[in-house]
Amino acid sequence: MDKTMHAIEVENLTKIYGKGETAVTAIADATFQVKPGELVAILGPSGSGKTTLLTSIGLINEPTHGKVVIDGTTVADEGWLPGIDLKRLRREKLGFIFQHHNLIPFLTALENVMVALEINNLPKNEAKNRATELLAALNLGHRLTNYPMALSGGEAQRVAIARALANKPKVILADEPTAALDTVNGKNVMALLKKLAVGNNSAILVVTHDHRMVEGFDRIFHVSDGRIADETNNLGEE
Numbered sequence: 001m002d003k004t005m006h007a008i009e010v011e012n013l014t015k016i017y018g019k020g021e022t023a024v025t026a027i028a029d030a031t032f033q034v035k036p037g038e039l040v041a042i043l044g045p046s047g048s049g050k051t052t053l054l055t056s057i058g059l060i061n062e063p064t065h066g067k068v069v070i071d072g073t074t075v076a077d078e079g080w081l082p083g084i085d086l087k088r089l090r091r092e093k094l095g096f097i098f099q100h101h102n103l104i105p106f107l108t109a110l111e112n113v114m115v116a117l118e119i120n121n122l123p124k125n126e127a128k129n130r131a132t133e134l135l136a137a138l139n140l141g142h143r144l145t146n147y148p149m150a151l152s153g154g155e156a157q158r159v160a161i162a163r164a165l166a167n168k169p170k171v172i173l174a175d176e177p178t179a180a181l182d183t184v185n186g187k188n189v190m191a192l193l194k195k196l197a198v199g200n201n202s203a204i205l206v207v208t209h210d211h212r213m214v215e216g217f218d219r220i221f222h223v224s225d226g227r228i229a230d231e232t233n234n235l236g237e238e
């Protein structure tokens, strides 16, 4: 494998919703690369295009223009590449974490994580071992048999992190993962997320409104009206 390969490559990415007079350009001509293991925070006001950026990279939202390459596979070039298996790529290469945990309510914490592994064909006993280990690493060893309803917000969000990271995805996309938590829990969840991502050499893009959460990130992207300024590059130019 090419050692210089980026986890994410985006070239002139543009996402326009709608057509004609009501068209909204949510992402305008974004170009950047993210390396494996890099932690990138995305800051910006409401409506600036942060979620659109994540979903356009995350194989959920078809880019209108430009190129998206995930772990060396070109997925979009002026729209989805013909014949691309979006579902499989999402399952194998990406991990998603949202503001609300989206856990399956009738499965326990352990089962919620096991599902993510079994869907990628890991045998049940191996899935169980790996899910148990992962939950223990997230300080949830004592919550394996709890249902989501019986977990605190911070606990549920840590289960969601375990689920998203279970397959060691090359790319983790998190949209305000700490927004529903208080500061202490939020910082705790963010620290665990960073530690596991770095351990797996996963690239991570985290959208956050909260400046206190970006401590220890390698780069910060500021999004404003669909345009992305990379603070790291700006610092380099000074």
Ligand SMILES: Nc1ncnc2c1ncn2[C@@H]1O[C@H](COP(=O)(O)OP(=O)(O)OP(=O)(O)O)[C@@H](O)[C@H]1O
Pocket: 017, 018, 024, 025, 026, 044, 045, 046, 047, 048, 049, 050, 051, 052, 053
């Ligand atoms: N499905 C959609 N159809 C039409 N316009 C959309 C759609 N999704 C988002 N938009 C518009 O695109 C722009 C960017 O929205 P986006 O959700 O990416 O912003 P955001 O930065 O994530 O905001 P927030 O911080 O409120 O979550 C906004 O003007 C929004 O109204």
Ligand SMILES: [Mg+2]
Pocket: 050, 051, 052, 175
């Ligand atoms: Mg958003």
